[in-house]
Amino acid sequence: MKNLAARVCEEYNVPQGSAVIEVGSGDGAQLICFKELGMKTYGFEPSEVLCKVSESREIPVYHGLYTSETASQIPQEYLPADIILTTYTFDHIPDPMSFLDSVKRVINPKTGLLIIEVHDLEKILNRREYCLFAHEHTTYLSVETMQRVLKRAGFELISTDILSESERRGNSLLVIATPLGSNYSHKAIQIPEETYIDKWETYEKFNKDMLEGIARLDDFVESSIAKGKKVAGFGGSGRGLMTLAAMKSASKFSYLFDNNPNFYGYVTPKSHIPIASPQVLAEDPVDVLVVFCYGYINEIKEQIASISSKPVEIISLLDIL
Numbered sequence: 336m337k338n339l340a341a342r343v344c345e346e347y348n349v350p351q352g353s354a355v356i357e358v359g360s361g362d363g364a365q366l367i368c369f370k371e372l373g374m375k376t377y378g379f380e381p382s383e384v385l386c387k388v389s390e391s392r393e394i395p396v397y398h399g400l401y402t403s404e405t406a407s408q409i410p411q412e413y414l415p416a417d418i419i420l421t422t423y424t425f426d427h428i429p430d431p432m433s434f435l436d437s438v439k440r441v442i443n444p445k446t447g448l449l450i451i452e453v454h455d456l457e458k459i460l461n462r463r464e465y466c467l468f469a470h471e472h473t474t475y476l477s478v479e480t481m482q483r484v485l486k487r488a489g490f491e492l493i494s495t496d497i498l499s500e501s502e503r504r505g506n507s508l509l510v511i512a513t514p515l516g517s518n519y520s521h522k523a524i525q526i527p528e529e530t531y532i533d534k535w536e537t538y539e540k541f542n543k544d545m546l547e548g549i550a551r552l553d554d555f556v557e558s559s560i561a562k563g564k565k566v567a568g569f570g571g572s573g574r575g576l577m578t579l580a581a582m583k584s585a586s587k588f589s590y591l592f593d594n595n596p597n598f599y600g601y602v603t604p605k606s607h608i609p610i611a612s613p614q615v616l617a618e619d620p621v622d623v624l625v626v627f628c629y630g631y632i633n634e635i636k637e638q639i640a641s642i643s644s645k646p647v648e649i650i651s652l653l654d655i656l
Contacts, residue, residue: 567623617642626649
């Protein structure tokens with residue numbers, strides 16, 4: 336988060352006092368990074384709990400979704416916005432064109448920067464991440480289709496590499512756009528429009544690869560159990576639940592661990608695996624841990640090492656699929 340704020344402000348010479356608005360601002364963590372660089376910050380967040388956390392950090396926030404109607408509630412001191420940011424929110428928006436039209440009305444037409452981060456469809460396909468095809472996502476974009484959408488809404492794509500792959504999590508597609516004709520228009524880049532993403536054969540191949548990946552995952556669990564090993568998973572949200580629902584051997588997992596206490600005491604749909612705190616490992620260790628939320632695997636490895644009473648083989652879902 337700090338790298339993103341610092342890199343954007345440095346690359347585009349964003350002056351102190353500029354207005355930064357984040358749509359889906361959560362607890363205000365990203366906006367804090369911009370505030371520390373001297374920016375004025377404002378967020379939109381539908382979670383009341385996260386809004387309270389944000390406000391406790393002195394990050395003003397509107398409690399609700401960002402729409403063309405609620406955009407009118409942005410205080411005048413933040414208009415026009417110099418930076419509008421949304422990470423892993425744009426692909427949840429039912430009408431992305433309406434969203435972009437609204438953004439265009441509040442962003443600075445000369446110096447405005449629109450930063451969008453979503454799941455990269457190309458990476459999803461290449462990594463066989465079928466678990467991300469869920470009801471909560473309304474669009475799946477590649478860099479080519481993102482460029483088309485932005486162009487249709489009157490924006491120009493000016494960056495796809497503000498952060499390196501190693502600085503991002505998971506399958507990030509992180510782009511920066513600017514209003515057509517802005518001071519940054521000379522930085523516009525053109526991605527070739529022709530892409531295999533448009534071809535039906537791409538998805539037929541993905542279906543074949545997906546089924547083969549699920550079979551490998553089932554074989555991995557079955558062979559581990561046959562060797563007398565105790566298997567568990569980590570990650571009780573979308574990736575974990577979608578992956579387990581597609582498996583035949585999911586019920587053989589002893590636990591599904593997660594750090595969210597709101598999940599404890601429940602079981603997963605279909606496979607009925609108990610969801611528990613990783614602290615359980617102190618008294619009831621496992622031999623193998625499959626990490627579904629693999630973007631956090633390094634942090635998870637450190638956490639498990641500090642808890643488990645014996646060594647655990649920790650493996651990313653991607654390494655099996």
